[in-house]
Amino acid sequence: xxxxxxxxxxxxxxxxxxxxxxxxxxxxxxxxxxxxxxxxxxxxxxxxxxxxxxxxxxxxxxxxxxxxxxxxxxxxxxxxxxxxxxxxxxxxxxxxxxxxxxxxxxxxxxxxxxxxxxxxxxxxxxxxxxxxxxxxxxxxxxxxxxxxxxxxxxxxxxxxxxxxxxxxxxxxxxxxxxxxxxxxxxxxxxxxxxxxxxxxxxxxxxxxxxxxxxxxxxxxxxxxxxxxxxxxxxxxxxxxxxxxxxxxxxxxxxxxxxxxxxxxxxxxxxxxxxxxxxxxxxxxxxxxxxxxxxxxxxxxxxxxxxxxxxxxxxxxxxxxxxxxxxxxxxxxxx
DNA sequence: ATTCCTTTGAAGCTG
DNA sequence: CAGCTTCAAAGGAAT
Numbered sequence: 001x002x003x004x005x006x007x008x009x010x011x012x013x014x015x016x017x018x019x020x021x022x023x024x025x026x027x028x029x030x031x032x033x034x035x036x037x038x039x040x041x042x043x044x045x046x047x048x049x050x051x052x053x054x055x056x057x058x059x060x061x062x063x064x065x066x067x068x069x070x071x072x073x074x075x076x077x078x079x080x081x082x083x084x085x086x087x088x089x090x091x092x093x094x095x096x097x098x099x100x101x102x103x104x105x106x107x108x109x110x111x112x113x114x115x116x117x118x119x120x121x122x123x124x125x126x127x128x129x130x131x132x133x134x135x136x137x138x139x140x141x142x143x144x145x146x147x148x149x150x151x152x153x154x155x156x157x158x159x160x161x162x163x164x165x166x167x168x169x170x171x172x173x174x175x176x177x178x179x180x181x182x183x184x185x186x187x188x189x190x191x192x193x194x195x196x197x198x199x200x201x202x203x204x205x206x207x208x209x210x211x212x213x214x215x216x217x218x219x220x221x222x223x224x225x226x227x228x229x230x231x232x233x234x235x236x237x238x239x240x241x242x243x244x245x246x247x248x249x250x251x252x253x254x255x256x257x258x259x260x261x262x263x264x265x266x267x268x269x270x271x272x273x274x275x276x277x278x279x280x281x282x283x284x285x286x287x288x289x290x291x292x293x294x295x296x297x298x299x300x301x302x303x304x305x306x307x308x309x310x311x312x313x314x315x316x317x318x319x320x321x322x323x324x325x326x327x328x329x330x331x332x333x334x
Numbered sequence: 335a336t337t338c339c340t341t342t343g344a345a346g347c348t349g
Numbered sequence: 350c351a352g353c354t355t356c357a358a359a360g361g362a363a364t
Contacts, residue, residue: 243356243357243358244344244345244355244356244357245344245357246343246357246358247342247343247344247357248342248343248344249341249342249343250341250342250343250357250358252342253341253342253358253359254358254359257358257359266361267359267360267361268339268340268359268360268361268362269339269340269341269358269359269360269361270338270339270340270341270359270360270361270362271339271340271361272340272341272359272360273339273340273341273342273358273359274340274341275341276340276341276342277340277341277342278341280341280342292343295343295344299344310345310346311344311345311346311355311356311357312345312346312347314355314356314357315345315346315347315354315355315356316346316347316354316355317355317356318355318356
């Protein structure tokens with residue numbers, strides 16, 4: 001299990017994770033050092049090749065586009081032009097640390113799309129590296145909505161991995177976001193793709209924010225005849241729902257899901273997640289460490305933007321409690 | 335329309 | 350403190 005010390009309670013404990021990774025992975029690292037180097041060479045060449053090929057006759061042109069209205073298309077075109085210009089400007093806009101991974105890293109082809117592996121896990125040497133071709137995707141509605149300003153084909157074609165920012169509401173960003181200090185700005189601009197660096201002008205809602213859909217009813221909290229818990233409940237409902245930051249595996253799934261969908265021609269998320277779970281285990285420690293680091297930055301950013309937020313805020317707020325494993329098992333027996 | 339399924343990891347809750 | 354529960358994402362299937 002890659003989660004090595006289970007978290008010691010300190011916030012953003014991923015430093016420990018990384019340290020643990022280093023310690024535990026040291027021996028294996030030595031064994032695989034030459035192989036890793038070879039893989040790195042392959043990666044580099046593929047990256048270069050990909051970057052070379054991803055210029056003008058972009059794959060974005062060959063991919064099906066979501067059914068967008070003219071305004072959206074114009075908007076996307078504008079954004080694309082802007083992104084291009086910014087990239088050419090250099091300087092401020094650094095590529096994502098993962099931007100170069102424009103290739104498939106797939107396990108044993110025989111088990112490529114099976115969540116049920118014969119030996120439980122695959123050795124790194126069993127991986128096959130293939131040049132990545134952007135899959136023909138059914139752009140999911142929810143994704144399109146939440147990332148409408150930078151549609152997936154655009155993002156992918158510019159090799160920017162989407163990372164969330166956490167604006168307080170659709171109309172802007174929290175004071176914390178606006179008051180980001182120099183170190184935070186540095187973190188954001190150096191580690192996050194440029195499009196995700198929030199600007200006060202931005203009006204793009206973040207997926208972490210879920211509008212409650214509850215009508216604004218001024219004076220609810222002071223309504224006579226309402227019990228305190230009732231009022232509190234109303235207050236809670238009116239708060240924007242701030243989602244948990246994604247963990248390493250969730251970030252990995254976000255990136256890899258489209259590839260699995262394209263490779264395996266499956267759409268059921270449960271099946272896809274099984275496959276991704278297996279692939280996650282087959283990743284090298286270094287590869288996993290990238291996502292742990294990414295997740296650590298996510299949590300850091302989230303805590304900076306929402307200093308008062310706690311996972312407690314969302315705890316038990318889902319409509320229905322998920323069934324426990326024991327309940328499921330019990331049901332299976334009867 | 336809502337819930338379940340399925341995964342891992344982080345964090346909250348409970349005894 | 351250990352162990353359990355919930356929630357993050359996703360979308361088809363089941364209810």
